[in-house]
Amino acid sequence: MGKLLTFTLAIVVCLGTTAMLAGHDRAVRLSQKANAPLAADAAFRDGLYVGKLAAEAGRPLHAPAGRWSSDADRASFVAGFQRGYNETLASLISGGQNRRD
Secondary structure, eight states: OHHHHHHHHHHHHHHHHHHHHHHHHHHHHHHHHHHHHHHTOHHHHHHHHHHHHHHHHTOOSOOOGGGSOSHHHHHHHHHHHHHHHHHHHHHHHHHHHHHHO
């Protein structure tokens, strides 16, 4: 009876782990699929890079969007700039808090 219970418990743990990993994998794939158009957009990638550099240099949140000629590219650049700036700033702030502890 004890061996059957142990075997059943082992099966349940394996199935639960498999289900959890499959759900995580699906979430990762959905996230990658949502970011795929942005990753292919040169203006967005440029904005990410320039935003990261601006945050690291301590410059204010002001996207130099005039470097792109079309309205769609400017909007994409600004979105990338804001994301890159905010993510880098958050990383710098959290890194600074960890150093103080």
